[in-house]
Amino acid sequence: MAEHDLAWVPGRFGRPHGTPGLRVHELTDVALASIVARRGQATAAATAAERSFGCRLPDRARVELGHDIAFLWVGPGQWLAVTGLATTDLESRLAGPFAGVAAVVDQSGGRVMLELEGPRVRDVLAKGFSIDLDPRVFTAGRVAATLVAHLHVQLWQVDDAPRYRILVVRTYFASFWRWLGSSAAEFGGEVLESRRYVHTAPAAATQSCP
């Protein structure tokens, strides 16, 4: 079930014929937490992450994948931890490892995560994202916090298909969804059934820790 208050109707939208240019589904049951390094402790926090989760915290606009958790860079000394929703809340899980080196704040309730792909996905995103999504510039593993249609979102390129994930503020989601729908309409889109978020452990060298 979708976790936002919008009718989530799987099926085609926009141009009804041909291959849909965009396929989109929601990733549900995502656990998120902000991590903010204490003063002067960013490196210590990165080390703490490596010790407990198998990867360092990224020091630039990328994602690092740990054993069962992903860390998205959001700003200097700030990250977003992403993993599947489990029984223990993420904030408590991170609190120990980051004690004394970073503040941890649960954000699991505040965002909706979408996953997007399809032959025209870049064209759809170009209607709102000001950053250059050309495969030579923005590659798998890159993340960006940016502005789309007057909204703040986070973009995460998962692979070279390309597959993207977008985190949208929950209370603004309805507006984002309208923008996405109208932007994809000319290429045709397909809403797929929502799926549970499942962490993919690092496979290729590109995304693992150095």
Place this chain on the structure above:
Amino acid sequence: MSDPSQSARLAAGGLLDRNDVRRFRFDGREFLGYAGDTLASALVANGVRLLGRSFKYHRPRGLLSAGPEEPNALVELRTGARREPNTRATGIELYDGLEAASQNRWPSLHFDVNAVNGLFSSIFVAGFYYKTFMWPASFWEKVYEPLIRRAAGLGKPPLEPDPDQYDKAWLHCDVLVIGGGPTGLAAALAAARAGARVVIADEDFVLGGRALAERLTIDDKPSARWAHDVVAELRSMPDVRVMPRTTVFGAYDGMYGAVERVNDHVAQPPDFEPRQRVWRIVARQAVLAAGAIERPLTFGDNDRPGVMLAGAVRSYLNRFAVRPGRRAVVFTDNDDGWSTAADLLVAGADVAAVVDARNPETVRELARQWPGVESIAGVVTRAHGGHGVREVEVRTHARATHRIPCDLLATSGGWTPTLHLTSHRGARPRFDATRAMFVPGDVAAGLIVAGAANGEFALADALESGHRAGVTAAAAVGCTRAVPAPPAGERESTRGESLWRVRNCRGKSFVDFQNDVTTTDVELAEREGFRSVEHLKRYTTLGMATDQGKTSNVTGLALMAERTSRSIEATGVTAFRPPYTPVTMGALAGHHRGRDFRPTRLPPSHAWAARRGAVFMETGPWLRAQWFPQVGDQDWFVPTCREVLAVRTGVGVCDVSTLGKIDVQGPDAGAFLDRLYANVMSSLAVGRVRYGIMLREDGFVMDDGTAARLAPDRFVITTTTAHAVKVYQHMHFCHQVLWPALDVQFVSVTDQWAQYAVAGPRSRELLRRVLDPACDISNAAFPYMAAGPIALRDGQRGRLFRISFSGELAYEVAVPARGGEALMEALFEAGRDLGVLPYGLEALNVMRIEKGHMTANELNGQTTAHDLGLERMLSGKKDFVGATLARRAHLVDPARPRLVGLRPIDPRARIAGGMHFVPRGAERIAANDQGHVTSVGYSPSLQQWIGLGLLARGPERHGEHVLACDPLRGTETLVEIGSTVFVDPEGARLRG
């Protein structure tokens, strides 16, 4: 006149698909044309010459050009909600079913009553209106202005909402090539071959520019063929994007603005497709290959339909295979005229003569080069023929005069490079005296001007220049792959001498056709002291029409230079501004119109509230429940009172998630908050909440809210809904810029938490039913202003705050937002027998007024802590933002309007926000104005209207009767001033 058989269509040639016949209507009459036509060329094909009326004198006008510079042929395209006034016939791609109508005429194009203006033209000279219409003063709005307004304007605007969609997008590239003529194509090809990511945009629907219009060859192919092949090659390259129908309309910092007419060439856009799309193009390098625009010549009645630019004549002949006249005279001051004559002859037209204004020797020499062309060394002095040229008067240099019958006069006054985009970022064009033209001045870094736009007119030069620009631009971004030699083209002769005007001719000599500016207007402006080109422009309106003077600016300033005996260089040129050609507001607005004008923010309980039938209202970005009507409710009154009473006597629930929430952590969190808030926060005990205010550095109140201490090094603070973003940024400023040494971390958790006020004497009872029984919320364990973690019966974890905006025993319960709806359901399920009601903003507002709590009406950025009765919160023991400037004498002046409570003396009387206070019995004048009512509400508890207000010396005046007046709406009410707290002043209820 019109002939559906396309009588002026040449039997062969042109870039047309003659199998694709398109039907269209102009002024109600049906015609045929072909795919590949513009409306203009199709009308030429059908022998239609009269297309419009001029702005001021309503002179009959036909086509002057074949491009975006067209000043005359503006039509209303399409009908109804899709009506599009002032559309240039030369830019309309012919589609099947097209409908267009002439404009600015009544009752018809052929018989236009307002043409009488022409009779008074000797009065209607430049700026005449500044000298008259002043008496009597009252006549301006009543008589003169309505007359002027009706007469002015061109097309009729649509009145209904536009049914089409618009789109916007970003585009990134290494090299943007603006213009797809020979220069642009050569540049794009070179840059792409060098390995760059290239975008080439052209506003035309076929790329090729003048290559489509001339009988020239490039690389041994007819030039149009060459253009076609190059485009095909470019399209086949993966890193090239070819964008026809795309005008780069502006050069801005860091980006170019372009508009793509995605679906203007069809009757209406296919489903799901936008009509137009605005692109923001981020290009590391750009090549401006925008070509050049030909200038008309200035002589008597040079605006007659059938007087056409020579280059346009060639476009019509060669690209569109239509003959704009059967018998032509060519009038020129450069070599272009001669090739025009040749093209006319090839197309089977008669060329009565080429009239060349240059000296007889030059003309004789050219005559030898162009055998078979009749020539005259002289000038055309006047064109005759009301709705179309019939004959022209010619004066030879030997002062002989002739009249030559003709139906087409092709004129060429030389070419002006299309420099517009070089000027958008502030650079001014430079006058090149030797070549007698404006060329690019100090162009912004990253922009290369090439080809005709750079004054390199001959085809061979243009190709070479484009090629060079492409190579240079690519190299500048590090793409240096070897590139083959530039395409080879002819080097046609571009010699000429500028003839700015023909002297001593009768009739009107137009400089700006659309705005009816003549040579006499320029003279008058000079005589009256409007000698700066910018004054000339504004006084005569030269260059201010929809074509922005593309054909007229240079002539106008040259005439001014001549009159003032200055050089053209010293005279200067008026500023070019975006857009290069007019752009629809719809395209610039894109998706953000109607309901999508701005994003809408929905609180976690929105869907739940919608199902309960809530009435919503816009508060900033949020849509919030205002009240919850029940069957039989007429308006807001009954539901609001019901909701207030529910809270005051039982229990109510309200979604307050819109408050800003910020999680603040770190060893210095307390110290940090002490600098942010005017009062002290570091002394707050864990598990407790405190109210606080923040000032701006200028000492005025910025915001208020609460801070709850969750742990020694962790707080969660709230801000008002309106100021959430501002406060968050301010905190980052304080942290990163002012006090970076503090070890504090904070993040916004506004969206993380659904937060509901559960208020009323039975709120504890209700909460107990949803909380895990292990949570002790008894008064002893969880007193007023307590805060702490909780667990719900369903296992969710959350937080509870014992704070009260309503003044009742109340809590705010917070859970992660995804559980917000479930919590709302649970509360209403559990509270059914308690009569729990949801309450909306109206009830919330009434109750906060009853308790004297403030919102944005009071915290309006103009009030100080003293004004609001919060002076005791300004700590004297520490520095905080605003501490110093809040002490300025005027900010603590007791005479300032300060917060009071008020209620009408007559309990049935109404009061309203925005009423002003005057002393009882005093005159209702400004001198007696003592403040205003900030908030009002109907208090069901007191059964009367109550309010808050800012009254001069207010706190000293409790008990006084003051008049609250509303002269704007003609009401006034005597009110009693008193405490701001109306209900439970001791605060017993909230502590209970």
Place this chain on the structure above:
Amino acid sequence: MARRYSIFRLVGEALRGHRRWEPAWRDPEPKPSYDVIVVGGGGHGLATAYYLAKNHGLRNVAVLEKGWIGSGNVGRNTTIIRSNYLLPGNIPFYEWSMQLWEGLEQDLNYNSMVSQRGVLNLFHSDSQRDAFVRRGNAMRLHGVDGEFLGRDDVRKLIPMADFDNARFPIRGGLLQRRGGTARHDAVAWGFARAADRLGVDILQNCEVVGIRRERGAVVGVDTTRGFIASRRVGLACAGNTSRVAALAGLRLPIESHVLQAFVSEGLKPLLPCVVTFGAGHFYISQSDKGGLVFGGSIDMYNSYAQRGNLPTVEEVCEEGVALFPCLSRVRVLRSWGGIMDMSMDGSPIIDRTPVDGLYLNAGWCYGGFKATPASGWCFAHLLATDQPYVAATAYRLDRFATGRLIDERGAGAQPNLH
């Protein structure tokens, strides 16, 4: 000396082929010294010179303009005139200006097309309504006209606005019928011609590049046309005020920002009055020539570039189409920018400066066109008498220190928010 304009003269000149018109103002050489120098040939500077001559008999006056007169903001604004202000420091001043507008053409013998077609401010929420009621009542108490319109009244006036599908529905409006527009350039030209007729020298292409002082007092200005002596120098240079004041060592509570404006292609009459959108920052009117003239908020960053950027263009068009959906197919013909002297509280300054003989008229933000006549009147009064004119007593330079701010928007000391 220039002769009066009238319809009779116009017809008479027409019969003579318009060959006898004289220059609207002379083009004199600078004299070595003047009693008063006004720096800035915009609306305010020219009006100041006119009233110095007319009200105070000071005719040995020069207006120094670095370019051509009217090249600044007076020639690039959206021409809205109104006196619907909120605060007591402002209302009397703007109302005085309104009254001067009402007799301006006859006074100047120049038709500057003052058009009292009305200014309608829309509101979209209850609190906005209350704020407008507060303002309307302040106006009425000052004797200024204002009317409260409900949604239906608004609909009658501007039926093509979005009443059905708006993100921020229109709930009503505040109408000042005496407000309206005036033809920007003609205001500058009319004051220039009238001042010139009274003997004022208008010196174009005469940029002030230095302010000479002796013993702390002004003795004259260095210009691109040489030194010109005067013991009284008034600055009326709008967006350039900080630069010119810096020549005398002053730093001011002013930032320069760019504001863009837009005009559409000419259209047959569509809008009956000036309309402002309350759910954003957008204002629009239709010029007598038919173009829709509109604008929004400033570009938000300090600038002297006299041009703006694309995001603001788009934002303004979003607002325009949101308010009037039919404008979607209307095309923007031209956009441009002006540099405004944004003051720290959003209100103007007409005052002496710490430098003897140097006077300041500045801080008009993007609302100084409507102020032109009163600004000139009050500044002339100050320059001639050394005393503030009654309607402008609040516009003191020291108010930032004392806290007697005039902050209509409550935005605080951040100019780009005013």
Place this chain on the structure above:
Amino acid sequence: MLIPCPHCGPRTHEEFTYLGDATPRRPDPADPAVETAFFEYAYIRVNPAGPHRELWFHAAGCHAWLVVERDTRTHTITGAAPAGRTESSS
């Protein structure tokens, strides 16, 4: 305008909030002339036509306050660096 955020790369200026001149320093509250100092800090600006160091907040990006060097006549940006401290790890 594209602001070269040192953390995020070039971004359209719409992602940022502008505050203004970055040169004024918040006075020390212990300054004997504290009122004048704060008055100047809050209200007085040099407002140069030319190079300007100014504060921008990357609101839609990394949430860093930046000092951007920009020419107010041409809008040419010559640099952007974090305001105050560089990074929490430093």
